[in-house]
Amino acid sequence: MIHLNGELVEEKSAKLSILNRGFQYGDALFESIRVINNQIMFWETHYFRLMSSMRILRMEIPDFFSPEKLAELIHDVVEANNYLSQAVKVKINVYRDGKGLYLPDSKHVGYIISASPISSPFFIKSNSYCxxxxxxxxxxxxxxxxxxxxxxxxxxxxxxxxxxxxxxxxxxxxxxxxxxxxxxxxxxxxxxxxxxxxxxxxxxxxxxxxxxxxxxxxxxxxxxxxxxxxxxxxxxxxxxxxxxxxxxxxxxxxxxxxxxxxxxxxxxxxxxxxxxxxxxxx
Incomplete structure (x- = not known):
């Protein structure tokens, strides 16, 4: 399950237009976050980086994009996927909605929140040679x-x-x-x-x-x-x-x-x- 613009939907059922500006022009950004046992790691720092990035890209920040509401949406996705007691990677994608060419016809945004399991609840030393x-x-x-x-x-x-x-x-x-x-x-x-x-x-x-x-x-x-x-x-x-x-x-x-x-x-x-x-x- 993912959050797509306010709705929890099956990932395979989620649809974006082929004219989506994130696809057409890369007019989008993302945030990757560790969530451990439903606790969001370094949430304040992630949140302010996301808000700062959206301002720099001159995206219109929705009124409901408060730290409390976004955290609630993240928890909804984690719970909907039965990841409450697991370590997961949550990804927030934000894209400028609407049409237009290089000049967008709107500063409004759409968003996707998804989650996938990761192996450890702790940061660990990798055994892989690098x-x-x-x-x-x-x-x-x-x-x-x-x-x-x-x-x-x-x-x-x-x-x-x-x-x-x-x-x-x-x-x-x-x-x-x-x-x-x-x-x-x-x-x-x-x-x-x-x-x-x-x-x-x-x-x-x-x-x-x-x-x-x-x-x-x-x-x-x-x-x-x-x-x-x-x-x-x-x-x-x-x-x-x-x-x-x-x-x-x-x-x-x-x-x-x-x-x-x-x-x-x-x-x-x-x-x-x-x-x-x-x-x-x-």
Whole structure:
């Protein structure tokens, strides 16, 4: 079951017009959220990112898009699918409704809320080996639009295909200034000695939910320093650790980039701190 514009409907029965602007022009955005035992993880941060993204895209925010009402709709979907005691990924898709060409004839929006089960209620250390490579065929643009979770993700799609075709587990993305911005599906962090770096939003990285949590977590640690600064490709092989983050997987350690093998100690420690912070957000 999914929520489609206010109605709970069977996924196979849900219908969108082929003229839908999300399909025709990518005039849409999405939010991916962990829900554990019907508790929405980091809901306030997700909600304000969604509202901010809609404002930036000049979408008209419906009056009922309050945090309480959207949370209620999420809970409805979780319950309708019998996921109340499970770990699930909830996805909110928001698209600009109406017709028009590049100029829409309306700022009104439609929305879809769906849910699918995930394997663990906690963020856990992945047992999968992760080798990455730089993706240099196309670049992300630095600036505000790249920080949003819009439907325009062709560069990440092509990078994912490149990784699959060449035997890598993920790719690291570059912007037009040749700075390393992020992984295909998450924010990048680089540890060297006691300094943890992550690219600034101005470089075009996603304004990630877990990125925000880790910046705050590491900022409270006396023995480590957090810095939001551009990362050069030359820094990658000099790093002690590399990892990336997203709202569903949490923290994913990178084991190898070219000839360099990385430690995973610090990223593993951070998983425990992130789980503790997630519990406090309930």
């Amino acid at each position: 080798e990455v490579e730089l993706f240099k065929d196309h670049y992300l643009n630095s600036g505000l639009l790249s920080t949003l979770k819009t439907n325009n993700k062709l560069t990440q799609i092509l990078a994912s295909i490149f990784a699959k075709e060449n035997g890598y587990d993920n790719c690291l993305m570059l912007n037009e200034n040749k700075s390393v911005v992020e992984a295909t599906n998450g924010n990048l962090f680089l540890l060297k000695n006691n300094k943890l770096k992550t690219p600034p939003l101005s470089d075009g990285c996603l304004n990630g939910i877990i990125r925000k949590q880790l910046v705050e977590i590491v900022g409270e640690l006396d023995e480590y320093e957090i810095e939001e600064a551009s990362i050069s490709p030359f820094e990658l092989q000099k790093a002690d650790e590399l990892f990336y983050t997203n709202a569903i997987q949490g923290i994913v350690s990178i084991n190898k980039y070219r000839k360099k093998e990385f430690n995973t100690e610090f990223s593993t420690q951070l998983i425990g701190k992130l789980n503790a912070r997630a519990r406090l957000s309930d």
